[in-house]
Amino acid sequence: MKFYLSTFFVILTNILFAQDNSVDQPFKNFKNLWEITKDHYCNFDQLKIDWEVRYQYYRHQISDSTTNDELFLICGNLLKELDDRHVWITRKGNYEPTRIESGKERNFLSEFLTMNDVIKFNSVTDSILKSKGFSPLKIIIPSQYGLGVSSGYSISDSLVYLQINGMGGSSVKIKKAMRTIVDSLKSRKGLIIDIRLNGGGYDKKGYLFAKYLTSSDQIAIYKHTRIPKTDEFTSLKKHIIKTTNGQSYTGPVVLLTSDYTLSAADVFALALSNFKNVKIVGNRTGGFFSDVSTYTLPNGWNFTLSTQKYYSINMTNYERIGVQPDYKILNTMQSCKKGEDPVLRKALGFLSKNIK
Numbered sequence: 001m002k003f004y005l006s007t008f009f010v011i012l013t014n015i016l017f018a019q020d021n022s023v024d025q026p027f028k029n030f031k032n033l034w035e036i037t038k039d040h041y042c043n044f045d046q047l048k049i050d051w052e053v054r055y056q057y058y059r060h061q062i063s064d065s066t067t068n069d070e071l072f073l074i075c076g077n078l079l080k081e082l083d084d085r086h087v088w089i090t091r092k093g094n095y096e097p098t099r100i101e102s103g104k105e106r107n108f109l110s111e112f113l114t115m116n117d118v119i120k121f122n123s124v125t126d127s128i129l130k131s132k133g134f135s136p137l138k139i140i141i142p143s144q145y146g147l148g149v150s151s152g153y154s155i156s157d158s159l160v161y162l163q164i165n166g167m168g169g170s171s172v173k174i175k176k177a178m179r180t181i182v183d184s185l186k187s188r189k190g191l192i193i194d195i196r197l198n199g200g201g202y203d204k205k206g207y208l209f210a211k212y213l214t215s216s217d218q219i220a221i222y223k224h225t226r227i228p229k230t231d232e233f234t235s236l237k238k239h240i241i242k243t244t245n246g247q248s249y250t251g252p253v254v255l256l257t258s259d260y261t262l263s264a265a266d267v268f269a270l271a272l273s274n275f276k277n278v279k280i281v282g283n284r285t286g287g288f289f290s291d292v293s294t295y296t297l298p299n300g301w302n303f304t305l306s307t308q309k310y311y312s313i314n315m316t317n318y319e320r321i322g323v324q325p326d327y328k329i330l331n332t333m334q335s336c337k338k339g340e341d342p343v344l345r346k347a348l349g350f351l352s353k354n355i356k
Contacts, residue, residue, distance in 0.1 A: 018094045019069055024299045026066040030059065033075050033089075033303060036295050041305045042226040042233075043084065043319060054081055069095070072301070076100030079303065083320075085262055085288040089303040106259035107283060108196070111333045118197065121331065122149045125194070125341050129154055129161055132348060140177040141169030149197060153177060155184050159351060163194040164209060167201030167264035171208060178212040185249045190351040193272075194256040196282060196331070196343070200263025203239070203291075210241050210271050213278075215250050217243055220271035222311040223289075233309065241271060252355060253278045254347040257325060262286035267310065269323040274313050279350065280325040282343045287322035 034055050044051065058078045062071065072091060077100075079087050085103035092098070112118050126137065137152040143165070151169065154161045160181050185191060193209075207220060218241045224233040255272055257280055266285045272278045290306035297303070311317050327350070329343050 020072075020093065020095050021067045021069060023065060024068055026062050026064070026071045027059075029071065029297045029299050029301070030062055030075060030078075032297050034058075034078065036303075037079070037082075037305060039229045040226060040293065040295075040307050041082065041087075042290065042307050042309055043082070046320060047082065049081055054078060068299070072097075072100070075301070075303075084306055085286060086290055086292050086306040087304055089301060091301045103288070106286065107330060108258040108260040111331065112336075117333065117336075119149065121336050121341075122197070124336050124339055125163075125344055127339065128341055128344055128348075129156075132156060134159075134161055137163065138177075140173055141166065153181055155188070158188050158355075159190045159192060159348075160184055160188055161192045161194065162209075163197075164265075164268075165195075165197045167198065167203070167205040167268065169205065171205070174205065174208050178209060179247060182212055182247055182249045185251060189355040190252040190254070191249060192254050192256065192344075192347050192351070194344070195261050195265045195268065196256050196258040198261055198265035198268075200265050203264045203267050206264050206268030206271065207239070207241050210268065211244055212248050213250070213253060213272070214241060214243050214275060215248050217241065218271070218274060219313050220274075221267060221289075222313075222315065223308050225308045236311075250277055252351060254350055255280045256343050256347060257282040257285050257323065258331060258343075259283050259286050259322065261322075262288055266318075266323065270310070270312055270318065273323050279327070280323065281327045281329060281346050281350065282325050283328060283330055284322035284324050285318075287318055287320045289319060 038051055058074055061074050076089055079089055079102045082102050083104055087102035088099055090099045112121055134154040134156040137154050139150045139152040141151040143150050149165050151163055151165045162181060220239045220241050222236045222238055224236045226233055255269060255278055257269055261269060266287060266289050269285045273280060289310035290308040292304045293307045294302055294304050309317055327346055329346050331341065331343055335342055
């Protein structure tokens with residue numbers, strides 16, 4: 001499983017945090033973190049940092065009396081050097097912080113900072129759909145990963161809108177919903193798939209949605225895993241989206257993306273970018289594809305790393321680059337406050353102009 005959930009969406013009220021001023025082998029735990037990262041992390045070739053130099057820099061901030069609170073911040077700062085959404089460190093207990101993330105915030109989360117902002121953004125989308133004659137959203141999967149908005153579909157006289165806010169949930173429900181959508185599209189002219197709020201989940205769930213959008217088997221991605229303590233990788237593995245044998249839709253599709261489209265949603269966007277009937281509207285995706293590998297330090301803290309490289313069918317690695325849109329348009333809080341969703345508007349306009 002892989003997903004990223006920003007702590008910007010976590011609302012804390014009236015909580016008293018404890019301090020951890022105990023000392024628990026600070027040198028040993030720091031060195032263990034640094035060494036495991038050196039031996040397993042897969043994207044050092046993309047970074048302009050010297051991991052040996054970073055070790056010395058942070059090592060000199062540690063002493064025999066460094067407390068757990070102090071060490072946690074030092075370890076978090078080391079991992080922040082990787083600027084990777086799939087890298088974070090966590091500890092148990094009523095401390096602050098209990099989690100430090102590596103990746104910097106991108107455009108979407110700098111515009112929509114709180115859960116209420118995201119709900120407002122989603123309500124604007126709903127209002128525009130309603131004004132265009134779409135039915136109320138039929139829920140497929142309830143809110144996932146604490147995001148606060150559910151996945152579902154909505155139907156108008158000419159189009160179907162599918163919002164996927166996490167690559168998880170019941171496969172049975174996904175299959176049932178996609179069969180209904182494909183059947184509805186027999187008398188309609190286009191499909192909009194919205195993954196702007198999709199922070200990831202399971203690759204296989206994305207493939208399950210995608211298999212209903214092709215009439216033939218399609219290569220989705222290639223990937224391989226770093227071999228620990230070497231610069232080598234395992235043999236490339238090919239992942240194929242299997243068609244549903246007749247239960248598919250191959251008409252016009254517009255995929256809506258943002259730079260919060262991450263992880264398994266990155267993979268879904270990369271797979272659909274290979275489909276000739278798909279156009280992508282919005283911002284580039286987040287560009288963090290790897291599955292998350294978890295490691296435990298001697299003191300019990302857990303941390304995660306990216307250990308895999310993903311490639312498109314033409315062997316391009318989009319890590320940190322993201323899947324690029326055909327039409328780049330950004331969602332902003334300013335447009336949201338005006339009741340506008342320019343990305344959705346572009347998709348609706350594109351389909352109305354290009355569908356005969």
